[in-house]
Amino acid sequence: MEDMKDDFAWGEPERRAALGDVAYLRELGARLADQHKDATARARTYGDRLAHVIRVLALTPGRDSLVELLRLLDEKRPSSSTSGLASLLAEHHRAGDLAATVFDHSGWCADELSSCLFHELLLRGADMTGCRPPRFTHTLDWLPRQLRDFEAGAKFPSRSVNGSAGGFWTRMPTLGRVDPATPRTTERSALRNSATVEVHESIVSAPDAGEWGHCDAWVFELEGALAPELVPALLPTLPVSCTEVGPTDRFEIALSGLGEVWGLLFAAASMGGVYGGGVGGAYGRMWTWRSLAGLSGAPMWADAQEVERHARQSTWFRFEADSAWFHNEIGCDFGIAALSPDRRRLAVLAATDTD
Numbered sequence: 001m002e003d004m005k006d007d008f009a010w011g012e013p014e015r016r017a018a019l020g021d022v023a024y025l026r027e028l029g030a031r032l033a034d035q036h037k038d039a040t041a042r043a044r045t046y047g048d049r050l051a052h053v054i055r056v057l058a059l060t061p062g063r064d065s066l067v068e069l070l071r072l073l074d075e076k077r078p079s080s081s082t083s084g085l086a087s088l089l090a091e092h093h094r095a096g097d098l099a100a101t102v103f104d105h106s107g108w109c110a111d112e113l114s115s116c117l118f119h120e121l122l123l124r125g126a127d128m129t130g131c132r133p134p135r136f137t138h139t140l141d142w143l144p145r146q147l148r149d150f151e152a153g154a155k156f157p158s159r160s161v162n163g164s165a166g167g168f169w170t171r172m173p174t175l176g177r178v179d180p181a182t183p184r185t186t187e188r189s190a191l192r193n194s195a196t197v198e199v200h201e202s203i204v205s206a207p208d209a210g211e212w213g214h215c216d217a218w219v220f221e222l223e224g225a226l227a228p229e230l231v232p233a234l235l236p237t238l239p240v241s242c243t244e245v246g247p248t249d250r251f252e253i254a255l256s257g258l259g260e261v262w263g264l265l266f267a268a269a270s271m272g273g274v275y276g277g278g279v280g281g282a283y284g285r286m287w288t289w290r291s292l293a294g295l296s297g298a299p300m301w302a303d304a305q306e307v308e309r310h311a312r313q314s315t316w317f318r319f320e321a322d323s324a325w326f327h328n329e330i331g332c333d334f335g336i337a338a339l340s341p342d343r344r345r346l347a348v349l350a351a352t353d354t355d
Helices: 002-007 012-018 022-059 063-076 082-092 095-101 110-123 197-203 205-209 228-237 258-270 280-296 304-313
Strands: 158-160 163-165 214-221 251-256 315-321 333-339 345-352
Touching: 012 022, 022 063, 022 082, 063 095, 082 110, 082 158, 082 280, 095 110, 110 280, 197 205, 197 214, 197 280, 205 258, 205 280, 228 251, 228 315, 228 333, 228 345, 251 258, 258 280, 258 315, 258 333, 280 304, 280 333, 280 345
Parallel strands: none
Antiparallel strands: 158 163, 214 345, 251 315, 315 333, 333 345
């Protein structure tokens, strides 16, 4: 390092260049590149070890481990995911211990951590009545502070110090099946996709947050009110790449309840795709509601109450198809279609992933 100080004495590289000693500059650059590579590797190792220690503290039940964890976060302010940390805490600690430590904490990470932890515990069925809200406005404040009936039964992974298990399956349900008869018509619909950038981003919020391999969305404004029983025949004829199948290729579709759709979207966001770790329960809940808003046709910037009204009054479908768009690996594909409350708008979301 002493040599580096001499190399970088005031104006030394420029002086060498002026003398035409470009070979020196190349050698200096090569040494710096090697040292940067070594330093990056060391920093990555320290980062991995720090993350492991934080995980061990988070997964160790009891108030003592919570106190020491918060002390570490306040003193060193590591760049770890607060939402992921809140999910681990909610999984492995009693709500009473968390309330007595995290929610009454006023340190560096208090507001972000307590905001995420509130929704993590809420999703797990904890009574959050009277819980102190964060002192500052937070993104998650948009969400309802009480769990809705269609959010019951949220699925979570089972995590340990060295890994996790408990992903989810997207397999089509057997109940509610309304598959169109085969052979299906090959005539294509004249409807065209009308999704704006903002609406598209809203619809794909959940799988996009979960880092699925690919997801896409389409919206079709219908010529008149469409009866729900006509959706299964219409969907394969739309100019939608994920449903481009032949007249006898597999196309499965089922009427679904709002709770089933919410659970699928929540799992996609919170637990992620094949290589995505997900965003945890709190942000998973938020991005699920954003997808519901876009799919059901709720106005942009609508509050949660308005989104809920649109979602409850929409007609929901799940579908899968043997199209080239899907990878068609078990548990790694899903399609959702939503007929708006006035039955004049059909929104489609599809997601696929593979290992």
